Amino acid sequence: MVAKNAMEIFTLLDKSNCRECGEKTCLAFAGKVFLGQCDIRACPHIGQQEIERLNDNSAAVSDVDENAEEYISSLKHDISKLDFAETAEKIGAAFDGSMMEIRMLGKSFGIQRETGAFVTDLHLIPWVVMPLLEYVLHCQGAAVTGDWVSFRELDNGKEKYLLFKKRGEDVLKQLADKYIDFFDDIVHMFDGKQVEKAFESDVSVVLYPLPLVPVMICYWKPEEGMGSSLNLFFDRSANQNLGADSVFFLGTGLAQMFEKLAEHHGF
Numbered sequence: 001m002v003a004k005n006a007m008e009i010f011t012l013l014d015k016s017n018c019r020e021c022g023e024k025t026c027l028a029f030a031g032k033v034f035l036g037q038c039d040i041r042a043c044p045h046i047g048q049q050e051i052e053r054l055n056d057n058s059a060a061v062s063d064v065d066e067n068a069e070e071y072i073s074s075l076k077h078d079i080s081k082l083d084f085a086e087t088a089e090k091i092g093a094a095f096d097g098s099m100m101e102i103r104m105l106g107k108s109f110g111i112q113r114e115t116g117a118f119v120t121d122l123h124l125i126p127w128v129v130m131p132l133l134e135y136v137l138h139c140q141g142a143a144v145t146g147d148w149v150s151f152r153e154l155d156n157g158k159e160k161y162l163l164f165k166k167r168g169e170d171v172l173k174q175l176a177d178k179y180i181d182f183f184d185d186i187v188h189m190f191d192g193k194q195v196e197k198a199f200e201s202d203v204s205v206v207l208y209p210l211p212l213v214p215v216m217i218c219y220w221k222p223e224e225g226m227g228s229s230l231n232l233f234f235d236r237s238a239n240q241n242l243g244a245d246s247v248f249f250l251g252t253g254l255a256q257m258f259e260k261l262a263e264h265h266g267f
């Protein structure tokens with residue numbers, strides 16, 4: 001089994017929620033298969049061809065891109081079954097009886113209890129919505145430790161690090177290189193905080209894309225023939241509160257979001 005996340009497995013299922021595998025939804029089944037708690041053959045509707053596709057690393061990323069919207073609807077469906085008051089308390093959100101409100105980058109993101117509709121001012125792209133919904137479903141409510149680790153130090157982060165660097169850290173580095181006010185702008189627009197410079201960086205900024213998942217961006221300016229560099233760090237509790245797969249989407253989604261912001265400013 002080489003799936004990098006539950007979504008890769010989910011995209012291969014027929015999404016009928018028929019329960020013949022013993023799980024309530026195809027999404028729940030995909031999660032258990034990913035965690036090694038179920039054999040994918042327990043779904044009678046999956047053929048040998050799909051199982052082979054799952055073992056073919058190269059096919060996965062583009063298929064996942066195409067299926068993001070469908071995956072998001074399934075996450076929304078499972079969220080509608082949650083106890084909103086209990087979940088809000090666990091994940092650092094608020095619940096007023098009709099809407100759960102999660103703070104994302106200093107902005108409000110609401111999920112209506114009755115309709116499941118989103119209420120937010122944030123410009124949302126699937127790669128940011130997905131980890132947000134996974135956070136609502138799976139966050140364990142672990143306290144933030146203050147111990148910053150790189151993506152590759154998260155559980156299961158190592159094998160996806162190169163792709164994370166390419167789609168997340170390298171994109172942000174290029175922005176920081178050419179967009180002089182990049183850090184000032186993200187601090188002001190997304191409620192970031194310049195913090196004491198960590199790991200001997202020139203700039204360290206902490207953002208809260210999710211209440212219990214802070215992200216620190218560290219940037220080293222170019223000097224003496226050496227190029228600049230940029231790394232993202234996560235609190236060690238991200239293992240319990242989000243998991244490396246969703247952290248991957250969160251980090252790369254933020255990079256895409258900031259890239260759009262930079263385009264808007266003519267960079």
Ligand code: SF4
Pocket residue numbers: 013014015016017018019020021022023024025026029030042043044045046
């Ligand atoms: S048996 Fe297959 S199609 Fe039916 S709910 Fe389980 S995973 Fe989904």
